[in-house]
Amino acid sequence: MPRIIASLVGAAFVFVLAIALFGTAKTAIQDPAPESAEHVFHLHPENIHLPSNGFFGKFDNQQLQRGFQVYKEVCSACHSLKYVAFRDLTKIGYSEPEVKAIANQWVIEQPNINPETGEPATRKNVPSDHFPSPFANEIAARAANNNALPPDLSLMTKAREDGSNYIHALLTGYRAQPAALVKEFPGSKTPQGLHYNPYFANLNIAMPPPLTSDGQVTYSDGTKATKDQMARDVAAFLTWTAEPNLNARHAAGVAAGIFLLIFCFLAWGAYQNVWRDVKH
Template identity: 50%
Template sequence: MNKKNILAGIALLAGLAVPTLALAAGDGKHPEAPAKGWPHEKIIGAHFDRAAAQRGFQVYKEVCASCHSLKLVAFRTLTGIGFSEPEVKAIAAGFTVPGEPDPDTGDVKDRPGKPFDHFPSPYANPEAAAASNGGAIPPDLSLMAKARPDGSSYIYSLLHGYRDPTAEELAALPGGKLAANAHYNPYKSGHVIAMAPPLQDGIVTYGEGQPEATVEQMSYDVATFLSWTAEPKLEERKRTGFFFMTFLLIICGLLFASYKRISKRVLGH
C-alpha cells in the first residue's frame, strides 16, 4: 500500500469518526474536569480515589437510588472500592430484592439483599418508572460513564452545572422559554434537562474527617463512583497494558541489538 492510500484511509476513518462523536456529544457545552483531574484516567499509576468512590456510593444510595438503577453492579463488587465483606453484607441487607417464587403459589416475596445480588431497580417495571417521571424512564447508571464522551467529566459537569439561563440563552431555546418542569443545564444536549437538580449543599452528611458535602464535591464523588461501576477492572487493565508495553519495548530493544550485531558480522561493518 503506497503513502497516498494510507493517508486516504486515515482521512476516511477520521471522517467517519467525527460525525459519530458529534452526535454523541450533541450541542452541550464540553464537559470540564475538576482542577485536580481524575486519578483513574492517568496513563501510568491509574487508580480510583477510593474515598471519593465510597462517598459517591453514599450519595447514590441516599439520593440517586430513588430514581436510578445500577442493575449491572453486584453488591459483592463493592469490595473493589474498599468496603470490607462485613460492610458489603450490611449494605446488601439494606436493600430489598425479589425472592424465589413460592413453589406452591408462585408468589414472589421480597427479601433482604445478599452480596451476590445486584442493585435492585427502584421501580417494579418500566411502565411504573415512566409513570413516576412524566413519561421518561430514568436511565440505568451502571455504564453511564462509558456511555458519554469524557464520561467522568460529563457526569461531574452535569451534576453541578444547573443554573438559570441568561436572556440570550433563554432566547435561543425552542419557543424562547423553558418548558414547564424543565431545567437549564449547559452541559446537556439541547441545554434542557427534565431531571431537577438532584444535589444541594449538605443533602447528605459525610463521615468524620471527610470533606464538606458541597454540590461540587458530591458531583466529583458520584462521578468517581460511576466511573468505577462502568469499568471496575480499569486499574488492572492499565497495569497489564503498561507491563505489556514495557515488555514489548524490551523485546524490541533486544531484537534491534541482535540485528545490529548480526549485520555487523555478516556485512563486516
C-alpha cells in the same frame, strides 16, 4: 462489451454522485441552516482530572466509596445500577462483612415468589444480587417521574461523550434560564416541569437537581461534602461501574510497554552480535 457497459454505468453513477455532493455543499455555503438555541447555548464540560484519567491512572478507592455513598443516598431513589452486584463493592475496598451489611440493609428488596403460596413476595438482598431497580417496571418509573424514564447508570459514563466530565457538569450545571436565550429564541422557554441545564443535549432536562445543597451527604471519612465534591465523587464511582477493570487494564498496558522496550533492546543486541564481524 459487458466491461465497457459496466464502466459506463459506474462512471455515470460517480458523475451523478459528484453533482449531488456539489449541490449539497453549495446549498450549505450559500444558505446555511439557522443556528439553534441548543447550538448557541449548549456548554461542553470541563475536565475534572479524576485519578483514573490518563495512561497511568488508577481509581482512588476512598473517592469511589464516597461516590457510592452519594449514589446510595441520592441517586438510587430513581436510578438503577443493574449491571453491578453488591459483591463487586469488594473491589473498591469494602470488606465482605460490610458488603453483606450493605446488601441486607438496602432499601429496595429483591422480587421473589413465596414457595408456599406462589404469591409474589420480596426477600433481603445478598452479596451475589445485582442492585435492584427502584421501580417495579417502566410504567411505574414514568408515573413517578413526570413521564420521564430515569436511565440505568451502570454504563452511563460510556454511553455519554466525555462521560465522567459530563456527569459532573450535568449535576452541577442547573441554573436559571438566561434571559438572552428567550430573547434570541422566543420559542425556547423551558417548558413547565423541566429544568434548564446547558450541559444537557437540548438544554431542558426532566430530572430535578439531585444535589441541592452542600452537606447533603455526610461523608464517613470526614471530607467536606460540597456540591462540587459530591458530583466529582459520584462521577468517579460511575466511571468505575462502567469500567471496573481499568486498574488491571492500565497495569497490563504498562507491563506490555516495558516488555516491548526490553524486547527491542534484546533484538538490537542480537543484531549487533550477529553482524559484528561483517565489514561495511
